[in-house]
Amino acid sequence: MSNRSSATELSPRASELGRHQLRTRSVRPKLREVAPLAQPRAILFDLDGTLIDTMQVFADVAADVMVRHHQLDRTTARAAYLTTSGIPFFQQLEVIVPGDDRNAAAAAEFEARKIVAVADVVPSPITVEALEAIRALGIAIAVCSNNFQDQVDAFVAHCPVKLDLALGFGNGLAKGPTQFDHACRTFGCRRDDLLFVGDSIADAELARASNIRFVARLGTFDAGAFAAVAPTSPAVVEIPEILALFAY
16 A cells, blocks of 8 residues: 555645635535545646646537548537547547548548647646645646647646656557556556546546546536446546545
8 A cells, every 4th residue: 555645744725725626616516525535646637628628629629520521410529529538539530430441531630630729728727726736745747648749748848837747649658557657667656656637437447447546527527427437536626626635
């Protein structure tokens, strides 16, 4: 088991930031009660839909691409993109329209257009403040994404918070065991010292299969969808609420 510091060692500022988000959000889903989390060595964040609000933009781009290339109904295409999110788009297409010889061209168009669509998107001010509070606790911050590495690097270049590690798809790495093990080597820890935060069902399934603690970021999917896959994992609406999970 991990010997990391317990939640009682949170700074007053960090604890208050997490509690503030829980108190002041006027409308939020009813979330299940969960046991407090031991403080991790590092928190690994998915990127799109978790650290930055891009999923709805990507869904629109993906729907447009699938309408153009596959003549799918737009509503159906958009829903299919969100349902299969959490893996690279070229893999999503093989789930949505398996074996279609138009998939390669569609994936290439999507990757080119998504970069333009979210070129200037950065984490929200409350997410930035929360990440800084997490780093102040001595917890490392990493990105684990299935965006290609050059796209992750572009995000890092204009991210207002220093990241300790940023991993994308490629060079033998993908979101899941290979990235998790790379993070363990980088931070000199075991998997149970990590915490993974993601917004997709695929993220929850990867965490469960890899025996890594998981926090669901609600938005792309609701609490009920995550409960079926990760029934003991906490769920948050905003990133600052993660800090409150350490407080008890």
